[in-house]
Amino acid sequence: MNCEQAKSLLSEYIDGELPAAEDTAVKKHLARCEACRAEFEALERTVALVRSLPRAEAPEGLERDIKVALDRRAARRRSAIFRWAKVGTWLAAAATLVVVIKYSPPEAPREAQPPLGGRETLLRAKGSDAAKKPETLRAGEDSKLGVAGAVAEKERPRALRKVGASAPRTEKHAAGLMRRNAAKAASGEPPSLKARGAPETEKSAAEPAAPARLELIYECDDAKSGLADVRQAVNALHGKTLETNKRALLQNHILAAVPRDKLDQLIATLKLSKKVQKELQERERQVPQTAQSAPDNAGAQKAPPPPVQVKIILRVRAGE
Amino acid sequence: MVKPLPSEPELLRRCAKGDTAAFGTLVSHHQGAVFNLVLRMLGDRETARDATQEVFIKAFRKIRSFERRASFGTWLYSIAVNQCISERRRRTTRSRKSEVQMSALDSEQDNAAYDPPGDSPAPDDRLGADETRRQIEHALTELGHDCRTVVLLRDVEGLDYNSIAEVLGCSKGTVKSRLHRARLELRHKLRGLLK
Numbered sequence: 257m258n259c260e261q262a263k264s265l266l267s268e269y270i271d272g273e274l275p276a277a278e279d280t281a282v283k284k285h286l287a288r289c290e291a292c293r294a295e296f297e298a299l300e301r302t303v304a305l306v307r308s309l310p311r312a313e314a315p316e317g318l319e320r321d322i323k324v325a326l327d328r329r330a331a332r333r334r335s336a337i338f339r340w341a342k343v344g345t346w347l348a349a350a351a352t353l354v355v356v357i358k359y360s361p362p363e364a365p366r367e368a369q370p371p372l373g374g375r376e377t378l379l380r381a382k383g384s385d386a387a388k389k390p391e392t393l394r395a396g397e398d399s400k401l402g403v404a405g406a407v408a409e410k411e412r413p414r415a416l417r418k419v420g421a422s423a424p425r426t427e428k429h430a431a432g433l434m435r436r437n438a439a440k441a442a443s444g445e446p447p448s449l450k451a452r453g454a455p456e457t458e459k460s461a462a463e464p465a466a467p468a469r470l471e472l473i474y475e476c477d478d479a480k481s482g483l484a485d486v487r488q489a490v491n492a493l494h495g496k497t498l499e500t501n502k503r504a505l506l507q508n509h510i511l512a513a514v515p516r517d518k519l520d521q522l523i524a525t526l527k528l529s530k531k532v533q534k535e536l537q538e539r540e541r542q543v544p545q546t547a548q549s550a551p552d553n554a555g556a557q558k559a560p561p562p563p564v565q566v567k568i569i570l571r572v573r574a575g576e
Numbered sequence: 577m578v579k580p581l582p583s584e585p586e587l588l589r590r591c592a593k594g595d596t597a598a599f600g601t602l603v604s605h606h607q608g609a610v611f612n613l614v615l616r617m618l619g620d621r622e623t624a625r626d627a628t629q630e631v632f633i634k635a636f637r638k639i640r641s642f643e644r645r646a647s648f649g650t651w652l653y654s655i656a657v658n659q660c661i662s663e664r665r666r667r668t669t670r671s672r673k674s675e676v677q678m679s680a681l682d683s684e685q686d687n688a689a690y691d692p693p694g695d696s697p698a699p700d701d702r703l704g705a706d707e708t709r710r711q712i713e714h715a716l717t718e719l720g721h722d723c724r725t726v727v728l729l730r731d732v733e734g735l736d737y738n739s740i741a742e743v744l745g746c747s748k749g750t751v752k753s754r755l756h757r758a759r760l761e762l763r764h765k766l767r768g769l770l771k
């Protein structure tokens with residue numbers, strides 16, 4: 257055995273993983289070759305150093321946490337069929353969740369766009385859910401609250417309590433939008449993204465139910481940037497805008513699908529206050545409810561909140 | 577009279593029927609090894625804790641696919657290694673801020689995350705031992721992922737070459753060459769300690 261062969265086998269030799277014949281050959285070589293012996297000793301000390309590292313004990317409570325997680329999982333599995341039914345509902349809702357942007361050009365119509373001021377166009381969602389739901393249309397009521405109609409659900413999204421609070425770090429764009437609004441508020445400028453008639457002072461209002469469909473006004477300085485803001489907010493919340501800018505500008509609204517669990521954050525981003533929620537409740541009573549949102553308080557208490565449809569109406573502020 | 581601990585095959589049979597209590601016994605027995613490996617792979621205790629929990633949850637979920645020709649411990653290690661790979665992937669797609677935290681692995685604070693050795697030597701020795709440990713840990717973090725995994729499985733977890741090959745799903749020859757390469761690299765990095 258030459259030096260090169262011996263050196264290549266040193267690691268296995270240390271581990272006792274060599275077949276007997278090779279093991280003996282390496283041993284013999286090391287006995288007569290000082291250079292290889294030095295190499296072997298250095299390697300052996302290296303291995304000893306790594307093996308000297310202390311072992312970490314499993315953290316306190318890890319075993320319990322694993323057990324809790326497994327038991328919870330087992331419980332979930334027992335209601336798997338129920339959950340799959342929920343998923344189906346969720347998907348239907350995601351497909352029909354609608355954000356409508358509406359804007360009124362300040363003073364004269366811009367560019368070659370048709371005159372749109374004072375008229376609202378609400379687009380019906382394509383999903384079956386939306387088709388079932390009654391739609392309330394308003395026209396020429398730009399000065400009023402921008403909530404056109406809503407169908408009630410039994411539960412109110414928790415995050416509504418945190419309107420204006422900082423968004424989770426994954427929702428960077430939404431958070432950025434909110435920060436910009438906060439900066440504007442600080443400088444006395446009205447926020448660019450807000451629900452009309454929605455003062456921040458209404459925070460102690462009674463807990464409203466989450467509407468099945470919201471129609472909110474998004475106020476912006478111009479339609480294009482407003483559209484961009486909404487796109488950004490929707491994308492940041494892992495939602496999806498469903499129409500091109502061209503189309504959206506032409507028809508005064510954009511459709512977007514937003515995951516149900518991101519709805520709270522969308523509302524927060526849009527600065528929808530409880531005043532608006534209250535108004536929605538008022539409107540709910542006037543809007544016939546579908547079978548899906550029919551009162552069933554006992555069931556709704558236990559089950560996760562049902563899907564929600566949202567419409568947001570965009571308005572271009574007139575030059576002041 | 578204390579009921580004797582059921583054998584591992586018996587526990588596994590019960591787990592396959594969804595018995596979480598039986599699985600709890602296995603968790604109790606193996607959590608230290610899994611946590612130790614994951615901690616050395618990932619560097620910080622909190623991440624390692626979450627990853628270890630995930631390893632056991634995955635193990636329970638896949639328990640029926642466990643083939644008895646491997647040991648349960650080896651199988652757990654393979655889930656753990658995969659969990660660490662996906663955790664690392666997740667990390668690299670995270671923000672720069674997180675990367676900074678990761679690269680601070682050799683900082684004083686991060687090393688405080690490791691449990692001290694069982695025997696507490698005199699303060700002076702302790703200081704030297706801490707420095708030695710810090711250097712070894714740092715050298716390990718500088719190894720490539722594959723090399724580090726092999727070294728940890730062999731020299732920290734004490735697996736033989738066949739078991740390592742099973743854990744990694746590679747040949748024994750690959751284990752040999754990776755381990756040898758990793759040790760040569762470590763020898764170079766730790767030359768200051770090799771006197």
Ligand SMILES: [Zn+2]
Nearest residue numbers: 258259289292
């Ligand atoms: Zn030689």
